[in-house]
Amino acid sequence: MAFIEVADPVSLVKSIILMVCAVLVVLGGIGILRYKDDLERVMYARIHILGLADMACILALLVLGEFLLAAAYFILAPGGIANAYYYGEEEK
Amino acid sequence: MDLLLISEYILLVALAIFCLATIRITTRKTVGMGLVGISGLAIAVATILILVKNIYGVGFCTDIAAALIILGPVGTIAFSKVLKGDS
Secondary structure (H helix, E strand, O other), X not given: OOOOEOOXXXXXXXXXXXXHHHHHHHHXXXXXXXXXXXXXXXXXXXXXXHHHHHHHHHHHXXXXXOHHHHHHHHHHOOOHHXXXXXXXXXXX | OEHHXXXXXXXXXXXXXXXXXXXXXXOOOOHHHHHHHHHHHHHHHHHXXXXXXXXXXXXXXXXXXXXXXXXXXXXXXXXXXHHHOOO
């Protein structure tokens, strides 16, 4: 009897996708801290890295069966921060 | 032990690490960095709540996650309108 059990092939695929999401989320966390603040336009780089973690979380939500939440975030999230940055204090 | 449960725990740990990184970004001095940090924290906490619902069977976590996911980006857009000023 094996220590790790797999119920069916669908569970195996779900597990692999969740692990890939975990790797992407950790990479996003490292990448968002990596750049220094005095770089020019570092804000857009951080938004780009945040998009990676966002998509990983949306993929995880889809795998976990929360389709409505994933769709809501997929529609609402893009553009909000970029809009705020464009009109924010950095432009003054 | 089920492989799906193990992968859910791994994702939980990864999201906890990501939460710490986003909190660190939120403490930077500009407004944009705060918005980036809060946006990442909102989706990470929402995913953690959905994982908690799946692992431990706490039903109301879905409602809190829905509120976080909907109100997080709406708050960001509203804040950008406030920064914009005249509109």
